[in-house]
Amino acid sequence: DSGVTQTPKHLITATGQRVTLRCSPRSGDLSVYWYQQSLDQGLQFLIQYYNGEERAKGNILERFSAQQFPDLHSELNLSSLELGDSALYFCASSAQRDRGLDGYTFGSGTRLTVV
């Protein structure tokens, strides 16, 4: 157990639907990052939240949104789903330290399949 919890582990849904992926960061970590990994591809950065506020945004589609709640868990909302959205979605967390050599702690991912 890495300390980062992602639910659900697997999700199968139809095109046009909306889903919510959930992430609970490691205890004490204030930053949450969302990444998308399509089949046999690298991880693409979607969005980062720090202590409830959006900190950085990557190539996240307008159909996707996220938020971080006061208890620091985060949700990634994917709407109007398309076949191409099928991927593994990772959440990672890190502590906020200047010049810290913190690797990130990754969750085990949510496998989304759009049919």
Added chain:
Amino acid sequence: AQTVTQSQPEMSVQEAETVTLSCTYDTSESDYYLFWYKQPPSRQMILVIRQEAYKQQNATENRFSVNFQKAAKSFSLKISDSQLGDAAMYFCAYRRSEGAQKLVFGQGTRLTINP
């Protein structure tokens, strides 16, 4: 924007032999961190080794070591005495040094270990 390039989509090595995975990156920053992550078939992201750019000494973790060439912007991973459990996708990643920053990943190298 920073980019990370892994030019070897696939590599294979005989068990007990040594293999080197290549990674180059592009950045205008002088201080940053570099990482190698391993992703086995379970899809979990596992930190293998990390390097601080301002440290000239190459990082080593047991059978894993890096060759960090800052001027050439090269960060290769050497795996000695390869074991069957080393079979996985390996991702090189870059991160700016200040505060909590996103990781920028390469496209990955699939490593196969031949018994």
